[in-house]
Amino acid sequence: MSVLTLASDPQDATALEGAEAHHARLAGALAGRVKMLLTAVDRDPSAAGKLHAGLVAFCDRSLLPHAAAEESALYPTAHRMPEARLLIEGLIGEHRCLTALVDTLRAAPVPADAAADARALQVLFEEHVAKENGLVLPLLAMAPEVSLAGLLTDMHHRLADDTRTRGAGEGHHTEEGHDMREDQVEEAGGCGGVCGCGGAEEAAEPELDVREVPHALRHATVFGALDAVPVGTAMVLVAPHDPLPLLAQIEQRNPGAFSVEYLERGPEAWRLRLSHR
Template sequence: MSALTLASAPEDATALEAAEAHHARLAGELAGRVALLLTATGRDHVAAERLHAGLVAFCDRELLPHTAAKEAVLYPVARRLPDTRLLIEGLVGEDRCLAALVEALRDSGDLALAAAEARALQVLFEEHLAKENGLVLPLLAAAPDVPLPALLADVQERTAPSGAPTVAAPRTKAEDMTDDPTNQDGCGGCGCGARETGDPELDVRTVPHAVRHATVFRTLDTLPVDAALVLVASHDPLPLLAQLEERRPGVFATEYLERGPESWRLRFTHRAALGVVEVTS
């Protein structure tokens, strides 16, 4: 069922679709960070520690403020709708579980345990968003007396950094190096070629299909200039490559490292300057 079918007004449909897109972005970045942490754990202790710290920072910066804002703004309104009390109480309980998982992740001194907690956080967060996308948001959009665009604007304002615009400014290279899930070497992705452990890998075969492309895009968005990421997929990701070129034209050079039949491996390198995308064998 489409958002237009569910919404009571066109502006509600637009707001609902924007909220779902934002949820996909959050879930995609979380899935990408967790996948990289799982890959690094047991293989590169230094890289895993950086990925662990970056994941906690992402949760503090985006995931937890987002859940808190929705609990403060959306849930009280949704609770007043018919037959929603138990649903909202369940979601509030899940918010508490998400916060507890982030705290456990923050305090974990064992990287293997941290990876397990990160995976549990990802699974619960995706299930949580599925309930909001499939139940809470459509109910709010269908209610004629609920100003859904205004409510979602309030959520966005509450989650934006104090004094900052609601649309985030582009991150600098220095900021990327500080909180970058792919920054695994001591050179900080400077392009000197001194990667002792090789490029990080993102295996999207373990990422739910609904957020797979969002996961790749959000992970590539954090990649510093001259750094590289290896993508592992179960098929040739031609549609993803086309979407990436449409979204970020000329930004990434792409090289095939393996072409099936069991898996496809591609290296994405963030170019220093825009140019024509190259896809090499």
């Protein structure tokens, strides 16, 4: 069934597609960061420490504000619909579980202790957005008395205000703000064992294998992983084909930020080192 069939008007159909795409970007970004952390825990504890801190920061700046904005702007309207009331209460409970998992990640003394909770966070978030995409958003889009487009506009205004408030004190962009700008597009020094400076073996570089990642999340997963790669370090990407469209999007997203070196060119896998300049 198409979103045009589900939505009560074309604006809500477009809003539904946009919300699903935004969820895919968040889920992909989270998956990329978690995968990088899990890989680094096995290969290089020093790199894992940075990735652990980056994952917590991503959750604080993107995942948790997104959940809070949903509760403020989206959930109250859905909760007034009898067929959605229990579902919304369950989703609010999942928000509390997401927050608790992030707090557990934050308190983990070493990255190895955080690995299981990071994976649990990823699984819960993917299941959570699947319920929103498959149940909550279509219910709102089908209701003639509800403007899903208006609700989502309010939600993104809340996110933008939150981003500006935090950004004024941090002096750099947040992942959520960066992701919101991507809605208009198409879809750190010292070696530490993961850089491309020649001071470490390639095997120590975090590796992201996207061959088993669902296609809808694949590019967002790579973007999330790249966001976790500090300047002066690198990661190895394993893809099922030559990822030329992805490389073009990486360059469009961060012009000149990453250099690309092919390590293997098929036929079953393409391996590329992406170095953050």
